[in-house]
Amino acid sequence: MSEEPVENPSGDSDPLAALTGGGGLDLGAMMQMAQDMSERMDDAQSALAEARIEGSAGGGLVKVVLNGHLHLLSVEIDGSAQDPDDTSVVGDLVLAAWRDAHDQVARLQAEADPLGGLGNQLGGGLGGLLGGA
Numbered sequence: 001m002s003e004e005p006v007e008n009p010s011g012d013s014d015p016l017a018a019l020t021g022g023g024g025l026d027l028g029a030m031m032q033m034a035q036d037m038s039e040r041m042d043d044a045q046s047a048l049a050e051a052r053i054e055g056s057a058g059g060g061l062v063k064v065v066l067n068g069h070l071h072l073l074s075v076e077i078d079g080s081a082q083d084p085d086d087t088s089v090v091g092d093l094v095l096a097a098w099r100d101a102h103d104q105v106a107r108l109q110a111e112a113d114p115l116g117g118l119g120n121q122l123g124g125g126l127g128g129l130l131g132g133a
Contacts, residue, residue, distance in 0.1 A: 044112040051108060055101025062093035066101045068108055 048068025056063045061081035065073040075094060083089050 048109065048112055051105075053101050053104045053108065055097045055099065055104065057093045057096035057100060062090070062097045064094065064097045064101050066098075066105055068105055068112070070102065070105055072098070 051068035052065055052073065053068070054063055054065050058078075058081055061078040063074075063076040065075075067073055075097075077090060077094070081090055081093055
């Protein structure tokens with residue numbers, strides 16, 4: 001049993017006509033689009049690597065700085081944050097400051113994603129590519 005070709009809304013029997021404007025697949029244009037996307041991804045990665053995001057906790061008693069790839073660059077602890085009777089306080093503040101910075105980096109990564117989140121739907125996504133977890 002042979003099937004009749006399904007016409008697209010423009011009336012053309014070429015199933016790709018709606019995607020290619022009826023002129024066939026333009027491999028040169030597709031290659032250029034891929035190259036442009038690669039350049040945008042490289043630019044996004046560079047911007048994330050250069051970004052410096054500060055997170056803080058305890059009203060600024062503890063500050064951490066991450067780059068856009070979640071690499072810890074510095075930790076600053078005010079002396080008054082240290083309680084000799086309860087050393088866990090400093091650890092809790094460092095963790096809270098890191099989480100604050102992490103949330104800011106996640107937003108920055110989402111903004112820098114040249115695929116606008118589409119990469120996550122295509123399998124694997126940009127999470128690892130852009131340094132996300």
